[in-house]
Amino acid sequence: MIMRKLIRSLFVLVFFVTGAMAQQRTITGTVTGKDDGAPIPGGSVRVKGTENGTFTKANGTYSLNVPPEATTLQFTYVGYVSESRVIGSGNINVSMTAISEGLNEVVVTGYSTQKQRDLTGAVSVISGKTIESLPVQTFDKAMQGRAAGVQVTTNSGQPGSGISVRIRGVNTINGSLQPLYIVDGVQISAGGLSTATTQNVLGTINPADIESIQVLKDAATASIYGSQAANGVVIVTTKRGKEGRTAIRASFQKGINQHMNPYEILNSNEYYALRREAAVNRALRTGVSVASLIANLxxxxxxxxxxxxNLPSVNWYNEVFRNAPFSTYDLSFSGGNEKTKFFISGTYNDYDGVAKQSDYKKGGVRANLEHKVSEKFSIESNLNLSYARSTGYSPTPGFYINTPFTGALYIPPYNTVYMPDGSYRSGADLRGAQLNIVQSLMEELRSTKSFQTVSNLALNYKVLPELSLRAFAGLDFADAKNYNYRPSSIPAYASTGGSGSESFIRNINYNTSITANYTKTFNTDHNFSALGGFEFRSNEQTNLGASAQGFPSPLFKLISQAAVPLTTTSTYTGFKIASLIGSVKYDYKGKYLFSGNVRYDGSSRFGANYKFGWFGGASAGWRLSSEDFLKSAEWLSDLKLRASYGVVGTQPINDFQSMTLYSSPGSSGAYNGDATIRQSQIGNPLLTWEQTAQTGLGVDFAFFKNRVYGSIDIYQKRTSKLLLNRVLPGNSGFSSVFENAGKLNGKGLDFEITTVNLDMDNGFRWSTTFNIALTKNKVVEVNSGADRNGTNTIVGQPSDALWTFKYAGVNPADGRPMYYDKNNNITYNPVANDKGNGDDRIIGFNNPTSYGGFGNTFSYKGLTLDVLFQYQYGNSSYLQSAQLLEASGDGANNQVKSQLQRWTTPGQLTSVPRPYDNFFEPGGANPANMSSRYIQKASYIRLKQVTLNYKLPVSLTSKIGVPGISVFVQGLNLATITNYRGEDPENTGNNLNAYPNPKTFAAGLTFDL
Amino acid sequence: MKKKFIIYSLSFGLFLGSCEKMVKIEPQNAISPNVALTTIGGYEGLMNSAYNRLIDFSYYGRDFTMLGDVLADNVYTELSVSNNRWVGQNSNVRGAHYDIWSIAYSAINDVNTVINTIDANIKDANAALRVKTLKAEAYALRAMLYFDLARVYGYEPTSVTAGGGFNLSVPLRLKYTAGLPEAEQIPRGTITDVYASIESDLNIAIPLFPAGAGLSKDRFRMNKGAAYALLGRTLLYEGKWAAAVTQFDNAMNTTNTTARLIATGGYVSGFKTTPNPESFFEVVINPNTQLGGVIGSNDALYSYTHPTGYNGFKTFGGQTVSDELYALFEVNDDRFKMMFKYGGTSPTPPLFNWADKYSGATGPYADNFKVIRFADVLLMKAEALAELGQYTDAATLVTQLRTNRNATITGIPTDATIKNYIQTERRRELFFEGQRWFDLKRRANGVTKPAKTAIGTISASDYRLLAGIPTSEVALGLIQNPNY
Known part of the structure; x- marks a missing residue:
């Protein structure tokens, strides 16, 4: 999108200048955009130096009476370079050039703004235009592959689910990995609202309402957010009204989601063959009669x-998935006058998930208003309210029989879903399995319904022309009702008469600040600004719930209707942060730039002995291209060197972690009806923030009249005072306590480049954008002088090591699985020891060493094709589902086709051990236990997005009064290149009970009028 | 203009002044220790916490109550229906064992807090009797917790020789963990130390309990009779036969307990009565709040010991009565009436042997757990007498029991062979109650596994007789058990 605008500036302007006539007269003409020739409605046309003016109509035309003395007309439109035309005799048609966003776009860097060209830190900007039409439920998902150094992984294909975003790698072991999100000044902690499934709090922000997303990657810039900023900061700004005619935009889109890559599992005959072989092998090994074990089986x-x-055969995995339709509807109005501006929008989304009975419905409204009360006083308010309903499944990794992703694997394929009479197969009729997963999916109810708002009010007062004060209050409020009902019609719940639970979660998160901003230019060359202020943030969450069982019938679904009340829950948690903020910026002629931030943070999460801490950073830039010795270099459009250093923090994970506390475990912890209290945690008054110091160097460049531009950044991170678990002797009654100790170093490189490869006179344009992040970290030190902390944090190694046995394949002689012992000799019974002297070892690392995206945009007249690839490289990932699926048929659960390659005859070379009923051969280990067999490199390249957009010719559309009509088709996750055997290499957790990301096809229409 | 400046700076200054207070927030789910332990109610709650921990599935809630039969010879885990539950334990796979360390020590911290602080914090004369009783319960429960830890993770005084003289027991922590400084590691005590501490705790507890037999509901908590019974068991494990006999007599004395030997025909129904008339100490589990939802069918002993579909309940049943145990019963023995035959998921053959001891007596999937009961004490007394050479007295007790169970009383030996007979009788009486493993282990007899497991005999010197010390503790300096 940036490119498309940029190209406008590459055209040479054409002037039509004729002689002036000294008479009152009417001038008419059409104003169009240079790139696509589309009319610009609502553009301002006025006689230069006067108030005499008008706005262009929907088709871009205008008509203006000008007095005789007028000489020049001025054309202005937000986002475009203003144009002046000398008034001549004829009509004046103007073709306006979009402002090259790359450099002049205003970037929010905390409590103030800055032009992107003046940035001294590392900030990635994603324009709202690139994501407004994507069928994603939350904007964080849309950032994937679009910003260097920003890794986005969708851990669940549940629509509206939580996303994990990591900026510049991992610099903590136990702290939060998520960046701080700031939406129009409101600080939001990423997370979920659902206890029934997963629902992302960021869902309240409609991606179509977003003007831009800025990612503060370097610590100097992010340090204005102090102890919350170690993982970077994502600043989201929503759209604002523009002066002029009211612009209306309506768009809708329909599409379908499909399972990307379902497991191919065995049919009944294949399955039975493995199971029988397993029983025979067991009988022969244990000396029991073969006939009796087969009879038992x-x-x-x-x-x-x-x-x-004649076994029937059902693919239960396919039974739980479907092609899931979705649709989105967006409508917005924006406009205003000199005093008041507005942006008002509404949205409705209806997404079905590819797993049956999972969906996401969301409706929301937004009103962003600005009003100038007087020359000195202005107010702004962004109001938003959204409702979201998610139904779906618990995303917690586990071998569950009641979620579709593992539950379907547990059922032998010879069971049909339904009995001949149409009822669900269950109970004794369901052989070798506990639960008919299809029945469970269809009859169990799990939902989260939430209302949320992220709204704010700001008052601005200009005390002096240079000095302004701003009072800001922002609220992130959410109420979520979680509901789970397991009816007695499902046999597993029949004995208890069905069970239900309902709970309400209320999040009240607000921040308020007062800031003073002083901006002045001295002697025309010295630009100086300073900001100081105070901020307070409070975050509270309460949860109120109850559960009951013994419902009169499955038709009664509220817990009040059940016979037996079970549990009650009511919890409260929260934190508060109070801070002083200071910031200065200075530049000399835009050539030498300097910026400094400081923040003094106090947090309720810090221990009594460390309540407050200083954070801050400084960065500087040098615009080489403005120096005299480079001014003559025609090929150089811009060149800027940047350097930064900053110190930021990560807060302790839990709200009251530093205190010694007694709590009551409630009714489930009572004894014989009498209440219980117990010491629930052991305090550490020394607990405080993790500290990350980051040094960065960068270059911004633009060559050949901005046809090639981009930036390179290198950085180094030093995290100290890591929040680490100190294992306590279990005989103390406590297992562990958090303390600050240890060091983790990180380093990396971010590179992004955009090139305009072709820009032909006939309007054909091809541009390419590429970004890559290289990142690496190393655990330098852990607590207690140990060489590791837990299993996965090993000194001298990258964080998040995958630690288990190394599989040595199958003994060709007898088909038993072999492992390497610590001396790399073969063993059948490897021994674990997390002190490092067992047979287990590092198999891989969870974090990728590089990731990024690669996109191409082709446009010709109104036709635009966007193709985006996204990739990550170097990480290993568990395949925990394979512990079920690749187990040679040792257990009753179904297998993937690869297990047909199991060992059968001496001398056979295969990696699949021989089937052995119930896993444990005497003297051997369970072959389905975790080992390197179930870990694989999860590098991938994915064709993330293809969008073909056609903007109908204005000549056609203006006839029906709608100047802008676009039609588009798009696809997401269309193809993936990977060796990973799991369904989706993006599910980087452990690939267990993972909801795979869907493949999406969509088509839509956008109207602008 | 100046005025405005002053107003702004003033309000700004006010904000700064209140900074410290602004970041204070009181937790509501939990309170600090100096508030929690100022009332007798706090200590009642703390004691309840210790009892509640016994319910944990790794402890009396499941494993401790039944695993002794699975690890030994009373259970055959039927692979085709067990859903992989206790398959490793039944085959005595390395590491498939008891794991009560953290739950037992958490409870020890609860009772230590009571023992260490109640006198200093509760001075109210009106609460004096409650303080005394709580202390008695705390000491007795601590003894029980250490006794269980000692027999899981170490040898008994009677089996330490068979175990190659490995004489380490568990760390003996008698002070509560007030804060981080108290959470330091302490080394494993010797078997002698730990058993001495158990005896001492019980000897302190017994006189603190109020006199008299109490009410039957008192048997849901530690009580005088249970403390005597436990002391007797401790002495038995130490081979102090004569002293054990004395304590068993104290335990069964009707002035100390309301527990009574069940009469003829009452064995099966006794297990459906709460408390079981024979219970000295029985752990209550609330089927509504403590077995709710998934957990009930997932982990309850009912679920483990019943085939799915029996009574219409979904289960993870696979823990069947071993053929060897089944063969020990006479048809008319009351205890044999616990057994039933049923297929894996339906009444159709092949049939397996099941036992209905955990029948969901107090609610779906819910049964109370008997920590120590009368017949157990009776047989332990018989055992002690037999070891003292008083074979006839021992035989009298066995006869008394068998009479009450409708079993024949002919052929009860009155010579040294009664020692083995008593062990077999214990098997018949106490099957599925977790005693078998410890009986075999403390007597250093080795464990002859059910034939169907194809494992043979695990010798009395096999390392698997001890559970491994948790690796996290070993990492913090505790000596690991041999071969782990």
């Missing part, structure tokens, strides 16, 4: 000892 599987004939 047959009986438990089919209710008779005889071998089965």
């Amino acid at each position: 047959n009986n438990s599987a089919f209710g008779s000892a005889a071998d089965p004939v």
Whole structure:
């Protein structure tokens, strides 16, 4: 998008100048955009130096009476370079050039703004235009692959689910990894609202309402947010009204989601063959009669000892998925006059998930208002309210029988879903499995319904022309109702008469600040600004819930209708932060730039002995291209060197972690009806923030009249006072306590470049954008002088090591699984020891060493094709689902096709051990236990997005009174290149009970009028 | 203009002044220790916490109550229906064992807090009796917790020789963990030290309990009779036979307990009565709040010991009565009436042997857990007498029990062979109550596994007789058990 605008500036302006006539007369003409020739409605046309003016109509035309003395007309439109035309005899048609956003765009860097060209830190900017039409439920998802150094992983394909965003790698072991989100000045902690499934708090922000997203990556810039900024800061600014005619935009989109890559599992005959082989192998090994074990197997599987004939076969995995439609509707109005501006929008989204009975429905409204009360006093308010309803499944990794992703794998394929009479197969009819997952999906109710608002009010007062004061208050409020109902019609819950639970979560998170901003230019060359202020943030969460069982029938679904009340919950947690903020910026002729931030943060999460701390940073820039010795270099459009250093923090993970506390575990912790209290945690008054110091160097460059531009950044991070678990002797009654100790170093490189490859006279344009982040970290020191902390944090190694046994394949002689012992000899029974002297070892690392994106945009007249690839490289990931799926048929659960390669005959070379009923061969380990067999490199390249947009010719559309009509089709997650055996290499957790990301196809329409 | 400046700076200054207070926030789910322990109610709650921890599934809630049969010879885990529950334990796979360390020590911290601080914090004369009783309960419970830890993680005084003389028991922590400085590691005590401490705790507790037999509901908490019974068991494990006999007599004395031997025909129904008439100490589990939802069918002993579909309940049943145990019963023995035959998921063959001891007596999937009961004490007394050579007295007790169980009383030996007979009788009486493993272990007899497991005999010197010390403790300096 930046490129498209940029290209406008690459055209040479054409002037039509004729002689002036000294008479009152009417001038008419059309104002169009240079790049696409589309009319610009609402553009301002006025006689230069006067108030005499008008706005262009929907089709871009205008008509203006000008007095005789007028000489020049001025054309202005937000986002475009203003144009002046000398008034001649004829009509004046103007083709306006969009402002090259890359450099002049205003960037929010905390409590003040800055032009992007003046930045001295590392800030990535994503324009709202690039994401406004994407069928994503939350904007964080849309950042994927679009900003260097910003890694976005969607851990769940549940629509509206939580996303994990990591900026410049991992610099903590136990602290939060998520950046601080700031939406129009309101600080939001990323997270979820759902206890039933997963629902992202950022869902309240409609991606179509976003003007721009800025990612503060370097510590000097981010340090204005002090102890919350160690993972970077994502600043989201929503759209504002523009002076002029009211612009209306309506868009809708429909599409379908599909399972990207479902497991291929065995049919009944294949499955039975493995199971039978497993029973035979067991019988032969233990000396029990083969016939009796086969009889046992047959009986438990089919209710008779005889071998089965004509087995039905059902692919249960396919039974739980579907093609899921979705639709989105967006409508917005924006406009205003000199005094008042508005942006008002509404949205409705309806997404079905690819797993049955999972969906996300969201509706929201927004009103962003600005008003100038007087020359000195102005007010701004952004108001938003959204409602979201999610139904779906628990995203917690685990071998669950009641979620579709593992539950379907547990059911032997010879069970049909339904009985001949149409009822669900269950109970004794469901052989070899506990729960009919399809019945469970269809009949169990799980939902989260939430209302949320992220709204604010700001008052600005100009005390002096240079000095302004701003009072700001912002609220992030959410109420979420979670509901779970397990009816007695599902046999597993029949004995208790069905069970239900309801809970309300209320989040009240607000921040308020008072800031004073002083800006002055001295002697025309010295630009100086300073900001000081105070900020307070409070975040409270309460949860109120109850559960009950014994419902009269599945038709009664509220817990008040149940016979037996079970549990009650009511919890309260919260934190408060009070801070002083200071910031200065100075530049000399835009050539030498300097910026400094400081913040003094106090937090309730810090221990009694460390309540307050200083954070801050400084950065400087040198615009080489403005120096005389480079001014003559025509090929150089811009060149700027940057350097920064800053210190930021990560707060302790839990709100009251530093205190010794007694708590009551409630009714489930009572004894014989009497209440209980117990010491629930052991305090550490020394607990405080993790501290990350980051040094960065960068270059911004633009060549050949901005046809090639980009930036390179290198950085080094030093995190100290890591929040680490100190393991306590279990015999103390406590398992661990958090303390600040240890060091973690990180370093990396971010590179982004955009090139305009082709820009032909006939309007064909091709531009490419590429970004890559290289990142690496190393644990330098952990607490107690140990060489590791827990299993995964090992001194001298990158963080998040995957530590387990190394699989040595199958013994060709007898089909048993082999492992390497610590001396790299073969063993059948590896021994674990997390002190490092067992047979287990580092198999890989969880974090990628590089990631990024690669996009191409082709445009010709109204036709635009966007193609975006996104990739990550170097990380290993668990395949925990494979512990079920790749187990040679040792257990009753189904297998993937690869297990047909199991060992059968001496001398056979295969990696799949021989089937052995119930896993444990005497003297051997469980072959389905975790080992390197179930860990794999999860590098991938994904065709993330293809969008083909066609803007209908204005000549056509203006006839029906709608000047802008665009039609688009797009696809997401269309293809993936990877060796990873799991369904989705993006599910980087442990690939267990993971909701795979869908493949999405969509088509939509956008109207601008 | 100046005025405005002053107003702004003033309000700004006010904000700064209140900074410290602004970042204070009181937790509501929990309170600080100096508030929590100022009332007798706080100590009642703390004591309840210790009892509540016994319910944990790794402790009496499941494993401690039943795993002794699975690790030994009373259970065969039927693979085709067990859903992988206790498969490793039944085959005595390395590491598949008891794991009560953290739960037992958490409870020890609760009772230590009571023992260490109640006298100093509660001075109210009106509460004096409650203070005394709580202290008695705390000492007795601490003894029980250490006794369980000692027999899981170490050898008994009677089996330490068979175990190659490995004489380490568990760390003996008698002070509560007030804060980080108290959370330092302490080394494993010797078997002698730990058993001495257990005896001492019980001897302190017994006189603190109020006199008299108390009410039957008192048997849901530590009480005088239970403390005597536990002391007797401790002495038995130490091979102090004569002293053990004395304590068993004290335990069964009707002035000290309301527990009574169940009469003929009452064995099965006794397990459906709360408390079981024979219970000295029984742990209550609330089926509504403590077995709710998934956990009930997931981890309850009912679920483990019943085939799915029996009574219409979904289970993870696979813990069947071993053929060897099944063969020990006479048909008319009351205890045999606990057994039933049923297929893995339906009444159709092949049938397995199941036992209905955990029948969901107090609610779906819910049964109370008997920590120590009368027949157990009776047989332990018989055992002690037999070891003292008083074979006839021992036989009298066995006869008394078998009479009450409708079992034949002919052929009860009156010579040294009664020692083995008593062990077999214990098996018949106490199957599925977790005693078998410890009986075999303390007598250093080795464990002959059910034939169907194809494992043979685990010798009395096998390292697997001890559970491994948690690796996190070993990392903090505790000596690991041999071979782990």
